[in-house]
Amino acid sequence: MTTQLSLLLTGVGGQLGRRVADHLLRDSAGASVIGTSRTPQRLGDLARRGLQLRHADFDEPGGLAAAFEGADRLLLISTGAANAGPRRVAQHRAALHACAQAGVRHVAYTSFLDADTSPLTALAADHAATEALLAQGSTGFTVLRHAFYMEMLLSTLPAAIASGRLLSASGQADVAYVTRSDCAIADAAALRDGFDGRRRLDITGPSALTSAQLVERVNTVLGTAIVHVDATRADLEAHFTAGGMPPAMARLLSAIDEGLGQGAMARRSDDFEALCGRRACDVDEFLRLHRDALMAR
DSSP states (O other): OOOOEEEEESOTTSHHHHHHHHHHHHSOTTEEEEEEESOGGGOHHHHHTTOEEEEOOTTOGGGHHHHHTTOSEEEEOOOOGGGTTHHHHHHHHHHHHHHHHHTOSEEEEEEETTTTTOSOHHHHHHHHHHHHHHHHSSSEEEEEEEOOBGGGHHHHHHHHHHHTEEEESOTTOOBOOBOHHHHHHHHHHHHHSOOOSEEEEEEOOSOOBOHHHHHHHHHHHHOOOOEEEEOOHHHHHHHHHHTTOOHHHHHHHHHHHHHHHTTTTOOOOSHHHHHHSSOOOOHHHHHHHTHHHHHOO
16 A cells, blocks of 8 residues: 655744645645644635645644654745844754754755855844754755845836836846746655655746846836836835835835845756746746736836
8 A cells, every 4th residue: 555645834924934835735646735823723715625734833843753744745934024134043043953853854944045155144144044954954955046026016117107206226136037937846746756855946037137138128028118227226215215114124125125136046057847747937027926916006
């Protein structure tokens, strides 16, 4: 008798986790699918679709091995940005230790593009530390280095469309935008594909664009007339704040844009297509899909 493969993903209640769970529940014939969350009682819709729910809190490491018990392959979705720094690294360390205790054979981890060399150190450092922990262990692993989520454009483009100007501090650097949905498809594929060695995959979109090229695509696809304006980080932060963006978000996005100008998300890869057997969503398709939200202002 063939033993049923058991696939487990953590953080199943989050934006990425829900998407991964959806793909696994629809396309993992012959496997049982387990999801862990700090609040599994809120995820009844997933339970009704066949997801086995378990409680797991990375700040309570004593219960993690039991939560992971029986899993053959596990997707460790990095914990939220609110935990960034020593706390998040400690959470990931506890999860990886529990994987070893529970006998998990392969761990997939959602990381950050060029985590170990990225100029966006504040965002990448925890991921680089977690990748190092994986390399030090004895378990097989897949590191999925996600590029810059295309959904972030939903925070910046509406104001640019409304004002007719897109300020950017990223200069001539390319950005290989990828959708969160495509990252979820890749994460699910890596969890169930049976690979048992050690690998690192760059999950990017099919093309990389400068901010000026992005403006050209927006104007072509949406029929807008945005002008691209080179700016400093300070200029960009002031622009975002003046447009009504909360100061903390304005600081974050302007810092990210400056990091993009240093090549933080310039790497474009075919790893998504090789893993998933299809091309990732490109910027033109994303713009068409989100036309109403982008043009609302």
